[in-house]
Amino acid sequence: MRIGCPREIKNREYRVGLTPESAKELVTHGHEVWIESGAGLGIGASDSEYIAAGATIKDGPELLFAECEMIVKVKEPQAGERAMLREGQILYTYLHLAPDPEQTADLVQSGVTAIAYETVTGRGGGLPLLKPMSQVAGRMSIQAGATALEKAHGGRGVLLGGVPGVMPGKVIVIGGGVVGFNAAQMAAGLGADVTIMDRDPEVLERVGTHFEARAKTRFSNQANLEEAVCEADLIIGAVLIPGAAAPKLVTRDMLKCMKPGSVLVDVAIDQGGCFETSHATTHDDPTYLIDEIVHYCVANMPGAVSRTSTYALNNVTLPHALRIADLGWKEAMRTDPHLAEGLNVHAGQVTYPAVAAELGxxxxPVAELLA
Structure with missing residues (x-):
């Protein structure tokens, strides 16, 4: 199979779909790998490293989209890239379709076979291709929130860890999954006053056992959430419903009781965000103010730590890329039902239930396509 890896063009997106090591694995399996010139520079990988791995360098993305049977990316294809996709081609990347009707319509129109990293499942019921980026984003959310809390960035002027004689900042983490756990771990490590909120008693028990006295847990009902929001210096939105739009848990009305200069970091922004006042921002202009509350809603947070993120991502995406290339997407999915969960669009039809339900x-059903 001929596999293409274009340079990412989303704002400040420095990750790349294939590292030189991943390209070499695919070449070793007998596949042809085309890399757009400069695609790896954001992780410090030169064209010559890809050539040494057996890949072919191409100028510009046009030839890759025109000639390659599978396109491997990191972020969802932008409008110009979507216009180059074609029927029968495989697109393997993050998609986050539920809150993005324009992208979904373009993919349906193109006839492409679109496989989303974020809906591929694992044996334990988790999302292994989403997990490493959730770990990165969770940890980065505290860095971003701590910076946004600085007075020079519009915040309250609060140091999360405090100092002797001065109370630490209060951090509320909404959601005790991978993002929330990693956010809480970083916040607790800084010495902040951390509370993790979730609706699942088993999740609360698990994180409570792990953190012991370093973080508190609280059941996430409406009354508890409203009270916590009012007390917080920093709120991390870490809610995920696989493949579906995130629920709006913090309303605009709730902002009225927050202290001016408090910060909201919406890590669920890829799925539409879990704060009513959220809209996607970029690394160039990451924050905005609503009712004197700082909002940080960068949709590709892990792109800022591109080398760490790319290698963590390739560790989990490469095995499926190899299966798809070796067997073809249908046989790969027939023999691996977890990979089959990643199919979101095929030949003009939506194949993922949450996306179909959200966008009408x-x-x-994938099972019908594989029969």
Whole structure:
């Protein structure tokens, strides 16, 4: 199979779909790998390293989209890239379709076979291709929130860890999954006053056992959430419903009781965000103010630590890329039902239930396509 890896063009996105080491694995399996010139520079990988790995360098993305059977990326294809996709081609990347009707319509129109990293499942029921980026984003959310809390960045002027004689900042983490756990770990490590909120008693028990006295847990009902929001210096939105739009848990009305200069970091922004006042921002302009509350809603946070993120991502995406290339997407999915969960769009039809339900498409079950 001929596999193409274009340079990412989303704002400040420095990750790359294939590292030189991943390209070499694919070449070793007998596949042809085309890399757009400069695609790896954001992780410190030169064209010559890809050539040494057996890949072919191409100028510009046009030839890759025109000639390659599979396109491997990191972020969802932008409008110009979507215009180059074609029927029968495989697109393997993060998609986050539920809150993005324009992208979904373009993918349906193109006839492409679109496999989303974020809905591929694991044996334990988790999301292994989403997990490493969730770990990165969770940890980065505290760095971003701590910076946004600085007075020079519009914040309250609070140091999360405090100092002797001065209370630490209060951090509320909404969601005790991978993002929330990693955010809490970083915040607790800084010495902040941390509370993790979730609706699942088992999650609360697990994180409570892990953190012991370093972080508190609290059941996430409406009354508890409203009270916590009012007390917080920093709120991390870490809620995920796989493949679906995130629920709006913090409303605009709740902002009225927050202290001016408090910070909201919405890590769920890829799925539409879990704060009512959230809209996606970029690394160039990461924050904005609503009702004197600082909002940080960068949709590709891990892109800022591109080398760490790319290698962590390739560790989990490469095995499936190899299966797809070796067997073809249908046989790869017939023999691996977890990979089959990643199919979101095929030949003009939406195949993922949450996306179809959210955007009003008729669902084409994956099982019917594989029969």
């Amino acid at each position: 498409y008729e669902l084409k």
